[in-house]
Amino acid sequence: MYKEKQKKFWDKVKEKRFGRLGKVFKTEDHYYFYDTGTGKVAQFKLKVYLVMKYLLEEGSYESLFSLPMTQKDILAAVDEILLGIEEYNLLSAPEVQTLTGDAVVNLSEILESSINSVTLEVTEKCNLRCKYCIYHSSHPDHREFGYKHMSWDIAKRAIDFLKAHSLKVETPYIGFYGGEPLINFKLIQKCIEYAKEIFGEKITFSLTTNATLVTEKIAKFLFENNTNVIISLDGPKGIHDENRITAYGQGSYESTVNGAQKLLDAAEKLGKKESIIFNVVVFGEDYHQRYDQIQSFFGQEKWLPENIQMMISNADYGPIESKYFPPSSKEDKEMMANLYSPLFTWDAKKRKSSKKKEQLISELDMDKAMKKIHKRRLLEKPLTEYGMNGCCVPGERRIYVNVEGDFFHCEKVGNIPSIGNVHIGLDERKIKKLYVDEYIQEAVKYCKDCWAINLCSLCYIGCYDANGKNFAYRHDWCRNERKYSENALARYYSILEKNPEALEKYNNMEVS
Numbered sequence: 384m385y386k387e388k389q390k391k392f393w394d395k396v397k398e399k400r401f402g403r404l405g406k407v408f409k410t411e412d413h414y415y416f417y418d419t420g421t422g423k424v425a426q427f428k429l430k431v432y433l434v435m436k437y438l439l440e441e442g443s444y445e446s447l448f449s450l451p452m453t454q455k456d457i458l459a460a461v462d463e464i465l466l467g468i469e470e471y472n473l474l475s476a477p478e479v480q481t482l483t484g485d486a487v488v489n490l491s492e493i494l495e496s497s498i499n500s501v502t503l504e505v506t507e508k509c510n511l512r513c514k515y516c517i518y519h520s521s522h523p524d525h526r527e528f529g530y531k532h533m534s535w536d537i538a539k540r541a542i543d544f545l546k547a548h549s550l551k552v553e554t555p556y557i558g559f560y561g562g563e564p565l566i567n568f569k570l571i572q573k574c575i576e577y578a579k580e581i582f583g584e585k586i587t588f589s590l591t592t593n594a595t596l597v598t599e600k601i602a603k604f605l606f607e608n609n610t611n612v613i614i615s616l617d618g619p620k621g622i623h624d625e626n627r628i629t630a631y632g633q634g635s636y637e638s639t640v641n642g643a644q645k646l647l648d649a650a651e652k653l654g655k656k657e658s659i660i661f662n663v664v665v666f667g668e669d670y671h672q673r674y675d676q677i678q679s680f681f682g683q684e685k686w687l688p689e690n691i692q693m694m695i696s697n698a699d700y701g702p703i704e705s706k707y708f709p710p711s712s713k714e715d716k717e718m719m720a721n722l723y724s725p726l727f728t729w730d731a732k733k734r735k736s737s738k739k740k741e742q743l744i745s746e747l748d749m750d751k752a753m754k755k756i757h758k759r760r761l762l763e764k765p766l767t768e769y770g771m772n773g774c775c776v777p778g779e780r781r782i783y784v785n786v787e788g789d790f791f792h793c794e795k796v797g798n799i800p801s802i803g804n805v806h807i808g809l810d811e812r813k814i815k816k817l818y819v820d821e822y823i824q825e826a827v828k829y830c831k832d833c834w835a836i837n838l839c840s841l842c843y844i845g846c847y848d849a850n851g852k853n854f855a856y857r858h859d860w861c862r863n864e865r866k867y868s869e870n871a872l873a874r875y876y877s878i879l880e881k882n883p884e885a886l887e888k889y890n891n892m893e894v895s
């Protein structure tokens with residue numbers, strides 16, 4: 384009987400793609416295994432961890448006995464793994480045949496009445512020329528810097544579309560984006576007044592701005608009208624002005640701070656401090672040094688209130704085609720070895736060395752990573768269906784409306800086939816063909832071999848270009864996503880070992 388079980392196991396290891404069944408990871412003190420099928424995490428002794436790591440990464444057992452361990456220890460570790468399979472259903476994730484989710488089973492219904500928001504590109508114009516901007520020619524996946532404004536007719540049609548298709552949404556919202564949206568403040572004002580007329584008080588707004596054009600009047604108007612404001616500020620003057628410059632090459636730090644102060648004053652007066660969030664983009668070399676400088680800046684500048692919210696991200700370098708290598712293949716291992724996540728390592732270092740409890744600039748991003756692990760699906764038996772990675776139902780979460788009135792999934796997807804426009808609405812047939820059926824058909828080719836399939840947050844970004852799907856852009860993202868998931872698992876279990884109460888806050892947080 385035992386022999387039979389063992390044989391079955393060896394056959395499984397011999398099967399191609401054993402590595403898709405899970406991932407080993409470690410914290411400072413312990414060794415773990417994450418199981419793809421059930422989402423369970425098992426703690427292992429070092430020797431079991433080493434045997435499991437070998438099997439998952441090499442996908443063969445022929446040279447297992449060449450591990451620097453006694454044969455007895457290796458066999459004892461294998462026994463423990465067999466026990467995990469038998470008692471806890473580990474290493475049993477079924478083959479990935481297809482992907483599914485709301486976009487497959489509920490598309491028509493969602494597009495009819497569950498649209499959450501529209502983001503209006505109120506103008507293509509911008510008064511800055513930030514060096515990492517997606518509208519530079521270095522980003523062929525987005526439009527170039529432009530000069531068109533959105534017309535009132537297009538904006539009104541988009542708002543009416545949201546009104547007609549958000550019947551099941553409790554708090555719909557409208558976003559304003561550009562260019563620099565405040566260049567067309569008149570249109571924003573008109574949109575807000577009109578939306579309030581047709582939606583009543585339940586509608587909210589958001590605006591992403593470089594803040595250089597903010598006046599007291601604008602600031603007051605925004606917070607009197609339920610607007611969340613995202614201010615782009617990269618940190619201290621030296622860092623900010625390195626990249627965030629005008630068309631004439633001058634830094635924009637003073638004007639941004641000036642506008643940000645007006646926004647903070649107005650928000651303070653109207654009790655809306657939580658409606659402001661700073662967006663910090665890090666670009667250049669030596670990330671850790673930059674994070675340190677940004678941390679000191681947000682902690683020490685007198686005009687910035689304590690505990691202000693901030694998001695930090697690394698600049699987007701534009702689409703890069705790369706080759707697909709199956710996870711754990713020789714080439715994949717080489718590429719993975721060169722990946723590192725500066726924010727995770729900086730955050731860990733900072734928490735260890737910092738004596739006082741301060742709010743770190745990495746807080747929101749770390750929360751996002753921890754939520755992903757905390758809220759993962761945890762099952763007794765392996766799931767039988769796999770989701771469409773982190774893809775939204777196109778149109779549901781938001782519809783990005785460009786100045787011409789074309790619809791896209793969001794402002795991040797760039798120059799890819801549209802999903803409709805203000806005249807015909809959402810094009811359900813096109814969405815289903817291009818962004819559901821064709822997406823699944825292509826994604827399965829890669830996701831079937833990937834241990835991160837049930838943690839993955841990758842979406843349509845990076846797998847389409849103007850002509851349709853192009854997954855060559857995504858292979859690098861996949862390697863980064865696997866690294867990110869591994870880092871998140873290690874960080875989560877490290878907190879769980881030392882300070883489990885700190886994870887309770889994720890009980891009530893939604894995964895976005």
Ligand code: SF4
Binds near residue numbers: 842
């Ligand atoms: S970021 Fe991805 S998942 Fe989110 S709205 Fe855009 S396309 Fe959809």
Ligand code: SF4
Binds near residue numbers: 772830834840
């Ligand atoms: S990381 Fe890539 S291959 Fe893995 S599940 Fe996500 S999209 Fe698929």
